[in-house]
Amino acid sequence: MTIYRGTVLDTPEDPFTGGPLRAEADAGLLVRDGAILERGAYAEVRSRHPGEQVVDLSGGLVLPGFVDTHVHFPQVRAIGGLGMPLLDWLERCALPEEARLGDPSYAVSVAEEFVGGLTQAGTTTALVFGAHFAPAVDALFTEAARVGIRVTSGLVVSDRLLRDELLTTPERAYDESLALARRWHGVGRNRYAVIPRFSLSCGDDLLKACRAVLEEVEGGYFTSHINENVREIATVARLFELSHYLETYDQHHLVGPRSILAHNVHPTDAELRTLAERGASVAHCPTSNSALGSGLFPLTRHLAYGVHVALGSDVGAGTGFSLLKEGLQAYFMQQLLSEQGYQLAPAHLLHLATTAGATALGLSSEVGDLGVGKRFDAQWLRPRPSSTLDVALRNASGNEDALAKAFALGTPADVRTVWVDGDEVWSQEPA
Numbered sequence: 001m002t003i004y005r006g007t008v009l010d011t012p013e014d015p016f017t018g019g020p021l022r023a024e025a026d027a028g029l030l031v032r033d034g035a036i037l038e039r040g041a042y043a044e045v046r047s048r049h050p051g052e053q054v055v056d057l058s059g060g061l062v063l064p065g066f067v068d069t070h071v072h073f074p075q076v077r078a079i080g081g082l083g084m085p086l087l088d089w090l091e092r093c094a095l096p097e098e099a100r101l102g103d104p105s106y107a108v109s110v111a112e113e114f115v116g117g118l119t120q121a122g123t124t125t126a127l128v129f130g131a132h133f134a135p136a137v138d139a140l141f142t143e144a145a146r147v148g149i150r151v152t153s154g155l156v157v158s159d160r161l162l163r164d165e166l167l168t169t170p171e172r173a174y175d176e177s178l179a180l181a182r183r184w185h186g187v188g189r190n191r192y193a194v195i196p197r198f199s200l201s202c203g204d205d206l207l208k209a210c211r212a213v214l215e216e217v218e219g220g221y222f223t224s225h226i227n228e229n230v231r232e233i234a235t236v237a238r239l240f241e242l243s244h245y246l247e248t249y250d251q252h253h254l255v256g257p258r259s260i261l262a263h264n265v266h267p268t269d270a271e272l273r274t275l276a277e278r279g280a281s282v283a284h285c286p287t288s289n290s291a292l293g294s295g296l297f298p299l300t301r302h303l304a305y306g307v308h309v310a311l312g313s314d315v316g317a318g319t320g321f322s323l324l325k326e327g328l329q330a331y332f333m334q335q336l337l338s339e340q341g342y343q344l345a346p347a348h349l350l351h352l353a354t355t356a357g358a359t360a361l362g363l364s365s366e367v368g369d370l371g372v373g374k375r376f377d378a379q380w381l382r383p384r385p386s387s388t389l390d391v392a393l394r395n396a397s398g399n400e401d402a403l404a405k406a407f408a409l410g411t412p413a414d415v416r417t418v419w420v421d422g423d424e425v426w427s428q429e430p431a
């Protein structure tokens with residue numbers, strides 16, 4: 001057994017319904033076989049287990065591993081294409097790069113970069129938009145299994161209005177998706193998700209095929225995009241002649257408790273009501289929404305309707321893998337909404353980046369916080385001595401203030417070590 005000693009912060013109870021930040025300045029976590037057996041003041045845990053090995057994580061902060069609920073595997077190399085709205089960015093930046101994943105050896109390299117990007121940012125669990133090519137999705141699951149992170153992903157499918165290399169047919173989408181799901185769903189920490197790219201690029205027959213796959217994969221997930229950009233929404237409205245965007249998915253019974261829809265920057269009240277009724281989740285992607293000028297996410301309205309919200313990096317429209325950055329940008333955007341915005345405190349940001357994502361992914365009994373009975377999926381934020389974050393943490397007025405400083409100043413460079421199930425999946429030498 002191992003005792004991890006450090007300042008541990010987490011949010012087992014939802015701060016959006018009054019839950020506090022749980023913070024212990026000198027905590028001990030007793031871990032056996034990847035599970036947290038005991039948690040308490042370090043001195044007490046130590047006195048009960050004087051012979052066990054101690055890993056000293058004092059200085060900095062120990063946080064749950066982040067849960068990224070929306071991130072694109074084939075877009076690592078497309079990060080940073082600024083200056084365009086969604087549809088132009090897709091055409092000029094994202095889709096040409098995604099087409100390159102048709103080359104399996106290229107996909108293997110990108111899979112390594114992608115999984116490395118997640119772990120180096122402290123992300124231990126992710127819902128990942130895969131590629132349009134089955135061998136590339138294989139490469140992603142293979143790399144995720146090799147490194148050990150928790151990935152839910154699948155084949156991305158489309159059958160219109162994208163460049164030709166990225167298009168499939170309903171029959172082929174069904175066959176390839178099912179084959180991938182049979183190979184990877186429930187294997188290690190991998191799970192399968194059915195992923196029509198967005199209604200703009202998916203006709204009804206393809207969405208029907210997506211539903212058919214979901215019926216075959218017990219415990220499978222559904223993810224897609226929704227209501228991101230006004231031109232996209234207008235195009236979807238022309239293509240479908242339904243009352244709103246959500247209905248394009250809902251009419252095929254794709255919206256339920258295991259569904260996560262990304263963005264929803266411009267929802268109608270009817271859509272928010274239906275999302276809440278179905279128990280579906282929304283992945284809020286703040287840097288992407290800012291970079292593409294998509295709009296300011298109406299968090300208050302989501303909460304008023306009881307729609308579950310978590311955080312996504314949306315790499316590569318999003319500007320990096322760090323959910324610290326996403327949390328900070330979420331905070332900025334709510335501030336910019338003035339009285340319509342939600343006053344996000346540090347505990348809300350941590351919750352959105354951890355527990356909320358675990359709940360959205362049906363994993364909250366295993367990960368998302370560092371309580372007894374949970375898996376030890378954790379990260380140690382340990383900034384370089386005398387860096388601005390180091391100075392800020394050492395001078396913080398308390399744990400909540402320290403967390404605010406971590407969101408304000410923290411980057412992947414500050415993530416020293418990351419564990420999944422008690423195994424190190426990333427560690428960097430101190431500078």
Ligand code: GUN
Nearest residue numbers: 094197198225288314317
């Ligand atoms: N909508 C359809 N595809 C994409 C994508 O790759 N990124 C974003 N942000 N929105 C999308």
Ligand code: ZN
Nearest residue numbers: 070072262314
């Ligand atoms: Zn996306």
